[in-house]
Each structure stands twice: as C-alpha cells, then as structure tokens.
Amino acid sequence: MTDQWVTFSRRGVAETVHLKGEIDLANAHDIGRAIVARTTLADAVLIDLTAVSFLDSAGVRLLDLIVGELDERGKPIRLVVGERGPARMTLQLCAFRTDLFAIDLDRAAEELGR
Amino acid sequence: MSESDRPDVTQELRLPWDDDPEDLYEHAPCGYLTTLPDGTVVRVNQTFLSWTGYERAALVGHRRFRDLLTPGCQIYHETHYAPLLTMQSEVHEIALDVVCADGSRVPVLVNSVLERGVGGAPRVIRTTVFNATERRSYEGELLAARSTAEAAEKRVQVLQQIVADLAAAPTEAEVAEAVVRAPEPAFQATSTSIYLVDAERDQLVAVASTDPTTGNWDDMPRSSRRAVAEVARRGDLHVVHDLAEAAAHFPDLAESMARSGRRTVVLLPLTTGPAEDQSGVSVLGVLAFSFAEERELTDGELRVIRLLGQQTGQALDRARLYDDARRREERADFLAGTTRALDEEHRLLQRSRRLVERMVPEIADWATVRLHVGPAGLREDAGGPAPDEDLLAARIAEATRSVTPVYATDSDRLGCTVLPLTARGKVLGTLSLRMAADRRGAEAERAFLVALAGRAGLALENARLYEQERAIARSLQRSLLAADVPSGDPRFAVESHYQPAGQDLEVGGDWFDAFLITPNRLAVVVGDVVGRGLEAASTMGQLRSAIRALANASNGPARLLEGLDRFCQRVESARMATVVYAEVDLDACELVYACAGHLPPLLHQPAGPAEFLLQGRSGPIGTRAGDRRRTEQRLRLTPGSRLLFYTDGLVERRDRPLDSGFEVLNREFSRLRGAPLKGLPAALADTMVGREHGDDVCLLCLTLGAEERLERTLGADPLQIALLRSDMRAWLTGHGVDADCMDAVLLGCSEAVANSIEHGYREDPFGVVDVSATITDDAVEVRVADRGTWRGPGHSRGRGLRLIEESMDEVLFDRGDGTTVTMRRHRGEAE
Numbered sequence: 001m002t003d004q005w006v007t008f009s010r011r012g013v014a015e016t017v018h019l020k021g022e023i024d025l026a027n028a029h030d031i032g033r034a035i036v037a038r039t040t041l042a043d044a045v046l047i048d049l050t051a052v053s054f055l056d057s058a059g060v061r062l063l064d065l066i067v068g069e070l071d072e073r074g075k076p077i078r079l080v081v082g083e084r085g086p087a088r089m090t091l092q093l094c095a096f097r098t099d100l101f102a103i104d105l106d107r108a109a110e111e112l113g114r
Numbered sequence: 115m116s117e118s119d120r121p122d123v124t125q126e127l128r129l130p131w132d133d134d135p136e137d138l139y140e141h142a143p144c145g146y147l148t149t150l151p152d153g154t155v156v157r158v159n160q161t162f163l164s165w166t167g168y169e170r171a172a173l174v175g176h177r178r179f180r181d182l183l184t185p186g187c188q189i190y191h192e193t194h195y196a197p198l199l200t201m202q203s204e205v206h207e208i209a210l211d212v213v214c215a216d217g218s219r220v221p222v223l224v225n226s227v228l229e230r231g232v233g234g235a236p237r238v239i240r241t242t243v244f245n246a247t248e249r250r251s252y253e254g255e256l257l258a259a260r261s262t263a264e265a266a267e268k269r270v271q272v273l274q275q276i277v278a279d280l281a282a283a284p285t286e287a288e289v290a291e292a293v294v295r296a297p298e299p300a301f302q303a304t305s306t307s308i309y310l311v312d313a314e315r316d317q318l319v320a321v322a323s324t325d326p327t328t329g330n331w332d333d334m335p336r337s338s339r340r341a342v343a344e345v346a347r348r349g350d351l352h353v354v355h356d357l358a359e360a361a362a363h364f365p366d367l368a369e370s371m372a373r374s375g376r377r378t379v380v381l382l383p384l385t386t387g388p389a390e391d392q393s394g395v396s397v398l399g400v401l402a403f404s405f406a407e408e409r410e411l412t413d414g415e416l417r418v419i420r421l422l423g424q425q426t427g428q429a430l431d432r433a434r435l436y437d438d439a440r441r442r443e444e445r446a447d448f449l450a451g452t453t454r455a456l457d458e459e460h461r462l463l464q465r466s467r468r469l470v471e472r473m474v475p476e477i478a479d480w481a482t483v484r485l486h487v488g489p490a491g492l493r494e495d496a497g498g499p500a501p502d503e504d505l506l507a508a509r510i511a512e513a514t515r516s517v518t519p520v521y522a523t524d525s526d527r528l529g530c531t532v533l534p535l536t537a538r539g540k541v542l543g544t545l546s547l548r549m550a551a552d553r554r555g556a557e558a559e560r561a562f563l564v565a566l567a568g569r570a571g572l573a574l575e576n577a578r579l580y581e582q583e584r585a586i587a588r589s590l591q592r593s594l595l596a597a598d599v600p601s602g603d604p605r606f607a608v609e610s611h612y613q614p615a616g617q618d619l620e621v622g623g624d625w626f627d628a629f630l631i632t633p634n635r636l637a638v639v640v641g642d643v644v645g646r647g648l649e650a651a652s653t654m655g656q657l658r659s660a661i662r663a664l665a666n667a668s669n670g671p672a673r674l675l676e677g678l679d680r681f682c683q684r685v686e687s688a689r690m691a692t693v694v695y696a697e698v699d700l701d702a703c704e705l706v707y708a709c710a711g712h713l714p715p716l717l718h719q720p721a722g723p724a725e726f727l728l729q730g731r732s733g734p735i736g737t738r739a740g741d742r743r744r745t746e747q748r749l750r751l752t753p754g755s756r757l758l759f760y761t762d763g764l765v766e767r768r769d770r771p772l773d774s775g776f777e778v779l780n781r782e783f784s785r786l787r788g789a790p791l792k793g794l795p796a797a798l799a800d801t802m803v804g805r806e807h808g809d810d811v812c813l814l815c816l817t818l819g820a821e822e823r824l825e826r827t828l829g830a831d832p833l834q835i836a837l838l839r840s841d842m843r844a845w846l847t848g849h850g851v852d853a854d855c856m857d858a859v860l861l862g863c864s865e866a867v868a869n870s871i872e873h874g875y876r877e878d879p880f881g882v883v884d885v886s887a888t889i890t891d892d893a894v895e896v897r898v899a900d901r902g903t904w905r906g907p908g909h910s911r912g913r914g915l916r917l918i919e920e921s922m923d924e925v926l927f928d929r930g931d932g933t934t935v936t937m938r939r940h941r942g943e944a945e
Contacts, residue, residue, distance in 0.1 A: 022839065025868045026832035054839060054857075056864050057914035086857045093861075093920040094913060 002027070002034045011109035015042035019087075020051040028058035035066060044112040045070055045077045048105050049087035059087075060094050067100060076112050078102040145222070145243030151236035153178035162243055167215035179241065184211040184219060195226075199239070203228040209246065221250040262414075269418050272300035276422065280429035286310060287321065289433045290399075293426045294322045297380070297403035300422075301415060304376065306403040308384075309342050310430070314557075315524070318343055318400065328374035328404070330366065341367040345381040346397045351420055354379040356408050376404040380411070382419055386427040398430040438558065445562040448476065449569060456573040463492065465577040469545070469570055470496035478547035483570075484510060485535070485543035487578055492543070501528055501548060510544050517541055519563060522549070533567035537575030545570055587621045587651040588614075594655050599628045604848030605700040606636055606818050607841075611795035613803070613811040615763075622810035623650030623691070624761040627658050629665070634700050637665045640759035640814050641693035641712065653687040657735075660688075661695065671695045671708035672744040675732065678710070679744075682736035689736035694759055703753055703819050708746040710735050713765065716758040716783055719751065720821060724784045726776065753819025756791070758783055763809035764802050778802065788827035790837035791817050791844075820848030824887040828867065830875035835867050838885060849889045852942040858921040859894050859939050863887075865914040865921075866898035866935040874902025874933060893923075893940050901932035 005027060009016045017035050039045045047063065049055070063079065070077045080102045081088035088101070102108035139146060145162030149155050155173045163170055166182070173182075180191045187210040198205045208224045223244040231237040279292035290308045297303035305325035309318045318338070320331045334340050336347065341364035345352045354360045355378055360368035371379060381402050387395040401423065411419070452472050459465040466483045473481035474497035482500075485492040505528040513520045513532040522531045532546045545567055599608050608628045615622060623643025631637050639661055643653045657678070664677040674695055682688040694715055696707035707715065707727060711734030718724040730747035733740020751757075765775030782801050786794055795813035803811055824845045828834040839860050846856045867883050875881035887896045919925050922937040 022836055024832070024835055024864060025872065026836060054860060054864070056835075056861065056868060057917050058868070060913060060917075086861070089854075089857050089921075090861060090917065093917055 002030045006031050006034050008038050011046060011105070012044075012113040014044040014046045014109050014112045015039055016046040016048060016105070016109070018048045018051065022054035023052055023059035023062075024054060024056040025058040028056075028062045031059075032062040032065065035062075036069075039066060039070070042070075043075055045075065046080060046102075046105065046108055046112065047077070048080045049091075050080055050082045050085065050105070052085070052087040055087045055090040057090075057094075060090060060096075063091070063096075078108040078112065080105045080108055145245075147179060147241040147243065149179050149239045149241065151228070151239065153180050153239075155179060156238070165214075165220055165243075165245055166212055172215075179239075182212050184213055187211050195224075199226055199228050200236075203230065209250075212243070221246045223249075262412075266414050266418075269300045269415065272296060273418060273422060273425075276300075277425050280425060283429060283433060284436050286430060286433045286437060289426065289429045290322045293384075293401060293422070293429075294324055296422060297401070298324065300418070301380075301403070301411070302405070302409075303380075303403040304406045305374075306401065308399060308401050309346070310399040311336065311346065311397060318346060325374075328370060328376070330370060339366075340364070341379075341381060342400045342402060345383055346400050349383050349385060349395050349397050351383065351416065351423065352381045353411060353416075354381070355410075371404065374404075375406055377407055378405040378409040380404070380419060382423045384423050384427040384430055386424075386431040395427075398427050398434075401426065441558065445558075445565075449562075449565055452566065453569050453573065456570070456577075460577065460580055462487065462574065462577040462581045463494070465574060466492060466494040469574070470494050473497075473545075473547055478549045480530075480548040482506075482546045483535070483543060483574075484546075485574060485578070486541070487543075487581075497548075501530055506530060506532075506546060510546065513544055514541050519560070519567065521560065521563075531563065533563055535567055535571035535574060537571045542571055542575050542578065583648045584620055587648040590648070590655060591621050591625070591651045594651075594658055595625060600630050600636070602847075603700070604820060604844065604850075606698065606816060607791055607844050608638070608814065608816050609791050609793075609795055610814045611799055611812075613763075613796075613799050613807075615808055615810050620647040621651050622646050622763075623654045624763065624810045624812035625654045625658055626759065626812050626814040627661065628814065628816070629662060631665050631697065632667050635667065636698045636700055636816075637661075638696045638698070638757075638759060638814060638816055639693060640761060640812060641691055642761045642812075643688065643691045645687070649687055653685065653691070656685055657681075657688050657691055657693070660685075661693070665697075670746060671697060671706055671730070672746040675708055675710050675735070675744040678735045679742060690734045691736075692734045696757070696759070698751075698816070698818060700818075703751050703755075704748065705751050705757070705818075706746055706748040708732070708744060710744070711737065711740060713760065713762055716760075716779065717751075718756045718758075718783060718787060720754040721752065724780050724787075726780070751818050754821030755818045756783075756787075757816045757818070758795075758798075759814045759816070761810065761812040763807065763811035764799065764813060766809065767803065768808075775802075788825060790826055790828075790834070790841040791815060792837045792840040817844075820845055822888075824885070826885045828883045828885065830871045830879055830881040830883065832868065832871060835864050835871070838867065839864060842885075842887065845887070846889075846894070851889070851894060855894060855939055855941050859887075859896060859937075862918045862922040862925075862937050862939065863896045863898065865918045866896075866937065869914055869918075869935075870898060870900035870902060870933065874900040876902070878902060891941070893938050895936070895938045897934060897936050899932065899934040 005019060005021050005023065007018045009018065015038055017038070023031060067077055077100065079091065079100050081091060083103055140160040142159060142161055145165060146159040147155060147162060148157035154175065155177055156175065158170060158173050180188050183191055190210065195205060195208055204227045206225050209221065210224055211219045211221050213219055223246045224241060226239055226241040228236055229238045229240065276292060276296045280289055283289040283292050290310065294306050294308045297306045305323065305328055307320060307323035309320050312319050316336050317333045318336060319333045334343050336343055344364070354364070354367060357368060357371055357377065360371055360379065367379060379402060381400055383397045384399040384401055385395040385397055455468050455472050456465050459468050466485065470481040470483050478497065480497035480500060482493065482495045509520050509528060509530065509532045513534045517534050517536065519531065519533045522529050530546050530548045532544050534544055535542045595612050599610060601608065610626050623645060625641055627639040629637050641657060643650045643657065660678060660681045661674065664674045675693070678693065692711035694707065694709045694712040696705055696715065698705050708730040710732055714726040714728050716724055716726055727747065730745050732744050733742055765779055766772060767775060779802060782798060786797060789797065795815050799811050799813060824842060826838055826841060828838055842860060842863060843856065846859065863885065867885065870883045881900060881902055884899045885896065887894065918935065918937065922939045924938040926936045928934040
C-alpha cells in the first residue's frame with residue numbers, strides 16, 4: 001500500500017529506507033508503520049530522502065520518532081538529504097541535528113559500516 | 115362213469131333262448147333285490163350275492179337295503195331315494211355305493227319299483243342293481259382331466275396377464291416387479307425372487323422378492339458356485355425336488371431352504387434368443403420360486419414355466435434396449451444442456467464454475483476442474499467431501515501426461531474419474547468426477563464422458579481465448595491512454611480519467627489524447643469508436659495514430675477531420691467513430707475546435723458560468739447520412755479557463771434523459787470550479803455515474819494559462835492537500851517563481867491547511883478550507899481560511915506552526931470566526 005512512497009534495501013550493515021514523492025499528513029502514518037516494521041531490529045538505518053519532493057511536519061514527526069527510537073537502542077542512523085531540496089529544507093527549518101544528515105548514500109553506508 | 119356224471123340231456127331239449135325263469139333270476143346280469151316297504155331284504159339273487167360277497171342267509175330277513183350302503187349313501191337314501199320312491203313309486207339310475215362283506219365298495223346304479231296292495235298301501239319294493247365300477251372310474255378320469263384343464267387354463271391366464279404386464283414394463287426394474295408376482299398364482303409357489311445379470315460387472319444381482327426374509331441377497335459373480343449362478347451359466351430350467359437333492363448339489367441352496375422352510379425350489383433362467391438353439395440363448399437373469407411342501411410339477415407346468423422364462427427374458431432384453439435408448443437420450447440432453455449453460459458465461463472463471471456446478475449432483479457427488487492458466491492455475495470445486503488430494507494429483511498427472519481419461523474402478527481408493535480437457539490439440543486442464551459406482555453401461559458411459567470432456571474443453575478454451583483477447587485489449591487500451599500526455603508546461607495542465615464499465619464488460623473504444631504539435635500549439639482529442647473488445651481497442655489505437663499523423667501546424671481541426679474521413683475508407687472499423695478535436699495556441703490563448711458527432715466540450719472561464727461549446731459540429735467520421743462538411747470554431751480564452759472533454763458514458767444514464775445529464779454535468783463542473791485540477795475528472799465521474807455503470811467513461815480536463823489569482827476550496831480531507839500542492843506548484847511555475855520560494859510557499863501553505871483540517875475541523879468532517887494566492891513581482895502571498903476552532907501552539911501541531919513561521923517571511927494569524935492565516939514570502943531570482 002505504501003510501496004509508491006517507501007522501498008527498502010540493504011547496504012552493508014544498514015537497513016536502507018528509500019522514500020519518494022510527497023510525504024505529508026495524508027500518508028505519513030502508513031509510511032511510518034512500514035518503516036518501523038523493518039527497522040525495529042536493525043543495527044543501523046539509512047533513510048534516503050533525496051527523492052522526496054515534499055515533506056511536511058507530519059513527515060518530520062515520523063523521522064523524529066524513528067531517530068529517537070534508534071538513539072535509545074544505541075544504533076546509528078543517517079538521513080540522506082542531498083545538498084538541497086524540499087526534505088533538507090523542512091528538516092533544517094525544524095533544526096534537526098546536523099550530525100544526522102548525510103549528502104551521499106554510499107558514503108553514509110560506508111561510515112555506518114566502520 | 116356213473117349216471118350222475120352224465121350230462122342231463124333233457125335240458126338239451128330246450129331252445130337256447132328258452133331260459134329257466136329261476137335261473138334267469140338268480141344269474142341275471144344285474145343284481146336283484148326284493149324288500150319290504152321298510153327295506154328289509156326278503157329275496158336276493160345270486161348275482162348281487164356274488165358282487166357283494168354276502169351269504170343269502172345273512173341278508174334275507176336280517177338286513178335292510180339301506181344297511182348295505184356307505185354312510186354317505188345312507189343319508190342320500192333317506193333324503194332322496196326313499197321319499198322319491200314313495201311319491202313316484204319308482205326311481206331310476208340312482209348312484210349308490212354298496213359296502214361289500216369284506217368292507218370294499220361297489221359303485222352301483224339302482225332302479226326300484228314300489229308295488230302297492232289294495233287301497234294303495236306299499237306292499238313290496240323290487241330293485242335292480244347295476245354294477246357301475248367301470249363307469250365310475252371313467253367319470254373320475256373325466257373329472258381329473260377337467261380339473262387339470264382348469265388348472266392349465268388358470269396358469270395360462272396368469273401367464274397371459276404376466277405377458278401383458280411385461281409388454282407394458284419399460285424398465286428392467288418393472289419387468290422384475292411384474293414377473294416376481296407370477297409363480298404364486300400360477301403354480302401356488304410360496305415365495306419368489308428374481309436375480310438379474312449385470313454384464314458390465316459380470317455379476318448376478320438380486321433385485322426383487324416376494325419374501326425378502328428368505329435367501330441370500332448378496333451380489334454374486336457369475337462364476338459363483340451358488341445354485342442361482344450355476345443355473346444362469348447352464349441356461350436351462352432346474353427343479354430341486356427336495357432338501358436331499360439340494361444338499362447333494364447346492365449346499366448354499368440347501369441351507370437357505372432349511373432356514374426358510376422350503377421343500378421344492380424351481381430355478382428358471384430368463385433367456386432371450388432362439389428357443390430351439392440352446393447355444394444361441396443368452397441368460398439375462400434367474401427367477402427362483404419355492405414351495406413349502408414337496409411339489410411334483412407336471413409336464414404341462416414345466417412347459418409353462420419354460421415359456422415364462424423366455425417371455426421374461428425377451429421383456430428384459432426389450433427393457434434393456436429401452437433403458438439404453440433412454441440413457442442415450444438423457445446423456446444427449448445433458449450434453450446439450452451443458453453446452454448451453456457454459457455458453458451463458460463468457461469469463462473463464464465463471465464458465466469453470468458453471469461446469470462443476472452442472473456436474474454436481476447431476477452425474478457426480480464431487481467434481482473439480484483444474485486448468486493450466488496463469489501462474490497459479492485455475493481451480494473450481496463443487497460437492498464434497500473432497501477426495502485424497504495426493505491420490506487425485508497423481509491421477510491428474512497421469513491423465514494429463516497420457517492425454518487419455520483415467521476411469522475410476524471398483525477397487526480403487528480414489529474413486530474418481532479424471533478426464534483431460536483438450537482443445538486444438540493441447541491439454542488445457544482436467545475435469546475430475548466422483549460418480550456413483552452403479553452408473554451402468556460403462557462403455558456407453560465412457561463415450562459420454564469423453565464427449566462431455568470434449569465439449570467442456572472447447573468451451574473452456576474459448577473462454578480462455580476470450581479472456582486473453584480481453585486482457586490484450588485492456589492492456590492495449592491502457593498503454594495507449596497512459597502514453598506521454600505532456601506536463602510540466604506552466605501554460606497549461608491536463609488531467610484525464612478513464613473509468614471502465616462496471617459490469618464486467620469488454621473494453622470500450624473510448625480514448626483521450628493530448629500532444630504538442632509545435633512548441634506553442636497543443637492538440638487535445640477525445641473520441642469514441644463503435645463497438646467493444648480487441649477490435650475497438652485496436653481501431654482506437656489506429657485512429658489515435660492517424661490523428662497524431664494528421665495534426666500539423668497548417669491543417670487545423672476541420673481539415674484533420676476530413677483526413678479521418680479518408681482514413682476510414684481504408685479502416686472500416688473506424689467508421690462512425692465520434693471525435694472532438696481541439697488545438698490551443700498556448701501563447702495567444704486561442705482555441706479552435708471541431709466536433710465530429712461527439713458531445714460538446716464544456717468551457718468554464720474564470721468569470722461567468724460554464725457553457726457547452728456547440729459550434730464547429732458535423733457528423734461522425736465516415737458518416738454517410740450525416741453532415742460531412744467539416745467546420746471548426748475559434749475563440750479566445752481567458753487565462754485560467756478550464757475545458758472539459760468527455761465521452762457519452764458520463765452523461766448517458768438509463769434513468770435520466772440526456773438533456774438533464776447535460777444540466778447535471780454543467781452544474782457539477784461549475785460546483786467544482788474551486789477544486790484542484792488534479793483529481794477533478796475522477797471526482798466528476800464519481801458524481802455523475804458512480805461505480806456500477808454500464809459504459810466506459812473517458813474525461814480530459816484542460817486548464818489554460820496561469821490564473822492571476824489562485825483560488826481553491828478544499829474539503830477537510832488530508833488527501834486534498836497534495837491536490838492543492840499540485841495546482842499551486844503549476845501556478846507558481848507558470849509565474850516563474852524560483853525553487854526555494856516555491857518549496858517554502860508549498861510547505862507553509864500545506865502546514866496551514868493541515869492545521870485547519872487536523873484541528874480546526876477535528877469534529878467537522880464536512881468543513882471546508884479556502885485557499886487563495888496572489889503573486890507580485892517580489893512576493894507570493896497566501897491566505898488560508900477555515901471556520902473551525904482554533905488550537906494554539908503547544909499542541910502536536912506546534913512543529914507545523916513553527917514550520918509556517920520559519921518558511922515564510924511574514925505570517926499573520928487572525929482568529930475570529932474560525933482562523934485565517936495570511937503568509938507572505940519574498941521571491942528570489944527566477945531560475
């Protein structure tokens with residue numbers, strides 16, 4: 001049901017979440033459930049937001065929840081947001097920690113693997 | 115020689131007929147009695163004494179005549195003889211039995227005369243007695259012969275009745291019922307049973323009995339040692355006269371005779387074929403009847419019994435032929451009915467369902483059809499319980515591999531017959547049936563099943579081909595409809611919707627298309643080809659290509675339609691297709707359109723009501739009766755105008771006249787004026803026709819130019835926010851707004867609308883949110899207004915409010931009757 005917005009892959013140790021399109025109040029809840037189902041037991045998580053064309057506060061809330069949960073378990077997470085774009089803008093406006101951001105997916109995967 | 119030894123010559127002097135009266139009396143050829151009126155013997159001649167062995171002295175004066183008679187005759191003497199003699203003075207030829215001295219009896223005929231004295235008083239009775247021994251035995255023979263004849267006649271009557279019954283009995287069961295009733299009236303049998311030969315199973319089956327408590331009712335093989343089977347093999351009548359004889363030859367029979375108290379048993383084979391040629395007869399059954407007493411059967415009875423066996427055999431033979439004919443007819447009817455029933459369904463799944471439902475319970479108690487179609491195959495079951503799946507799978511594999519039916523046998527654990535379903539030389543799947551074991555006439559039955567599988571295979575293959583064609587038509591249509599409608603141009607936006615007919619119909623020939631002829635000229639088409647299915651879909655594809663080929667900068671709509679008229683001379687299936695074709699000059703915002711028999715487009719300009727475009731009309735493509743002078747109409751449009759093109763499925767409804775369909779469409783289209791373009795055609799189709807409609811619906815909505823001012827009204831549904839963003843993005847792009855500003859405005863606006871929906875209308879699902887946006891050279895201003903209840907910061911939407919404030923340069927909240935958020939963002943450099 002959420003396949004048009006979210007897909008998964010594996011990069012080294014990291015469970016990788018690829019988000020795509022517009023994420024807003026209407027679909028954030030379902031996307032969140034799909035992601036949590038895959039990341040609950042992951043040792044590291046990468047969330048690729050480079051293909052996201054819109055991200056609103058509901059999407060931010062969802063990312064905040066996932067980050068918080070992984071931090072509690074002591075597992076690393078990176079949000080791949082590119083150098084610019086709607087997702088990066090929204091997250092920056094919400095003052096997300098910059099150490100969570102990554103520019104490039106492969107490099108972020110490499111860093112997590114170390 | 116002494117004198118006394120010499121013959122008395124004096125007697126020789128008499129003439130031979132000159133009898134001595136005394137001698138005549140004594141030795142007359144009849145008995146002679148003289149009695150007193152009370153019957154006392156007073157004189158008797160020697161003849162009577164010789165016949166009866168009495169001494170004269172024992173009778174005369176001592177016995178009365180009646181004393182010499184048997185008890186029965188004494189009664190007769192008293193009641194008839196004596197009164198008659200008294201009244202008439204004489205009696206003649208009275209038959210009486212005289213008891214001799216040794217106790218034996220002599221039948222006699224008696225004549226008596228009563229002598230009367232002076233005054234009429236009885237004086238003496240004179241009686242002559244004739245020996246009637248031989249006459250009586252002759253009479254006895256006559257009587258016996260008569261009763262024999264009567265018994266024979268009775269048998270013949272019974273037999274005639276049976277023959278009449280047999281002639282009227284159309285089935286084996288009725289023949290059996292008729293004949294089993296015969297031996298009791300005809301031969302005074304005690305009970306009767308009938309066994310019939312089941313040639314297919316090589317068995318003898320007990321089918322009827324007048325006393326089911328006797329005998330052994332198990333089916334027996336024809337090779338059995340039991341008496342019934344022996345007689346069936348021999349084909350000749352067998353009479354078991356007594357228990358000893360039974361014990362010597364047929365122990366089973368002796369046992370059941372002893373148990374049921376029978377002494378004599380007749381085993382009669384029921385035969386057909388030439389009676390004179392024993393080797394040519396065939397035995398169709400055995401009639402067994404028995405007697406509680408030992409019974410000798412006469413030759414006549416045996417003849418009649420044999421006749422009964424032949425008559426019954428012939429009746430059975432006839433009934434079998436009837437049965438066969440009736441079964442053949444039933445099977446033919448069933449096959450024809452099955453073909454009809456399958457024809458009623460077009461789809462493969464439904465047809466398969468119909469097939470198994472037709473089998474159960476009519477010919478099987480369980481049936482399954484399995485087809486090798488699609489990745490998972492198709493399976494339909496009916497009846498139950500289902501048999502062992504592993505055994506069935508093995509048998510299905512065998513039937514599929516060998517392409518021959520695998521029939522159930524008496525000894526098999528599965529009990530299912532598996533028929534391969536073939537069509538055009540390949541195995542499409544299998545039909546498995548579990549039928550009752552007693553479905554007789556296996557050869558005919560097998561031929562029937564093969565015919566059934568043949569028909570079912572063909573019907574299912576046709577459904578599969580239909581299904582395939584349908585899928586091809588649908589995918590062809592989808593690929594044509596989905597292809598490259600231009601987007602991303604700020605000067606226009608196109609939104610389309612195709613809704614297939616709801617009642618499982620084949621694809622229709624409706625289509626839409628939009629393409630750029632030159633960078634400034636957009637062509638828009640909506641059309642409808644006559645008919646359905648693959649042909650309609652491929653014709654639609656050809657017309658679509660033809661239009662794309664004919665559209666060029668110099669042609670224009672009217673000449674393009676003329677080109678289509680020529681085209682349909684080569685593609686006959688395109689004739690009578692209807693098309694609306696429009697070209698838009700994107701820079702000048704000018705529309706030119708032509709309608710070839712198609713419904714008029716609907717135009718809504720920013721100011722004023724919606725209107726149908728009723729000019730530029732001519733007949734359908736290739737029309738012979740309609741107007742083929744192709745005309746076109748030109749008009750200027752205000753930026754922000756919306757145009758709707760559609761096919762007849764949108765306005766035609768059985769329960770609504772066409773003109774009122776147009777009215778409703780106009781009203782709905784106007785009502786949705788404020789709705790985002792994205793999703794508008796789908797919403798219109800939903801309102802106009804709903805889901806369960808009988809025709810395809812095709813819509814294309816075109817928005818031209820960037821509106822000066824964007825105004826939208828949204829329902830309180832989170833899904834609407836994305837639709838708004840789509841419109842707003844196009845509008846911002848159309849006005850050349852830079853990417854950063856656009857992202858910020860979209861974010862701020864979305865958050866404000868989300869806030870209204872999530873909190874302002876928490877308890878009002880029917881609330882609306884008004885959004886308006888204006889643009890100047892240096893800023894974009896957006897106003898979002900609701901009439902809900904304000905929820906301030908501190909809520910979970912706190913982050914949303916912060917995002918609004920962070921993304922926009924100026925934000926003003928006005929909480930009066932509802933909330934209005936006014937936001938402003940400065941423009942950067944256009945990209």
